Amino acid sequence: MSATCYIVGAAPDGDGVRFTPQTHDLVIAADGGFTHLESAGIIPHIVIGDFDSLGFMPAQTAVVPYAKEKDDTDMMLAIRYGLDKGFQTFEIYGGLGGRIDHTIANIQAITFLARHGARGKLIDRNTWATVICADSIAFDATESGIISVFALDGEVHGVTECGLQYPLTNATLTNSFPIGVSNAFVGVRSVVSVREGALLIILQKDTR
Numbered sequence: 001m002s003a004t005c006y007i008v009g010a011a012p013d014g015d016g017v018r019f020t021p022q023t024h025d026l027v028i029a030a031d032g033g034f035t036h037l038e039s040a041g042i043i044p045h046i047v048i049g050d051f052d053s054l055g056f057m058p059a060q061t062a063v064v065p066y067a068k069e070k071d072d073t074d075m076m077l078a079i080r081y082g083l084d085k086g087f088q089t090f091e092i093y094g095g096l097g098g099r100i101d102h103t104i105a106n107i108q109a110i111t112f113l114a115r116h117g118a119r120g121k122l123i124d125r126n127t128w129a130t131v132i133c134a135d136s137i138a139f140d141a142t143e144s145g146i147i148s149v150f151a152l153d154g155e156v157h158g159v160t161e162c163g164l165q166y167p168l169t170n171a172t173l174t175n176s177f178p179i180g181v182s183n184a185f186v187g188v189r190s191v192v193s194v195r196e197g198a199l200l201i202i203l204q205k206d207t208r
Contacts, residue, residue: 008033009094013124136193158195
C-alpha cells in the first residue's frame, strides 16, 4: 500500500477528520486545519500557512510560515510540499464546505495534482471529490450513493461510465452543460474513465 499525504484545512468539514496515519504517511496541517487535527488527537508532522486562520504558531510541531500576501493558498502550499516529498496519494480534509471560493480553489488544487501524476481526494463526512486526467477509477459492487462527473476543461473527451444507472460511452463533456450530474450505483462493479482532459468526480454517500 502506497504512503499517503494527509492534509487538513480549516473548512468546517475538517472537524470530521477520521484517518489513522501509518509510519510512512505524512500529515500536514494547512493553517487552521491544526485545530481539527488537535480535536482528533492527531499531531501533524508540519503546519504550513500564513496563520491568519489559526492565529498562532503551534510550538509542538514543525512550522513553515508564509506571508499573507502570496499567490498560493495555504492548501496549495501544503500540496506542493507533499509533492516535493514524493507523495502521489493525497487525502484532504477541511477542503469542502465553508467558503465557496475556497472550495473551488481546492478543486483546482486537486486538478493540479492530477496533472502532475498524483491523485488527490477532498473528503468530508458524506462526500468526496477527486479529479482524473487520462485515467480511470473503479468502484466495487457495494458502493452506494450519488455519483456525478463534470468537465473542468472546455471539452473533456472519451468519458465512459459503465456499471452505473445511466451508462456513458466515449462521450465528450463540456464545462457549460451539466449532463454528468446525479448518476447512481446499481449494485455491480462500476468504472468511470476519461481519455483526454480533466474530469471532476463527486460521490455523495447514501446515508439512509
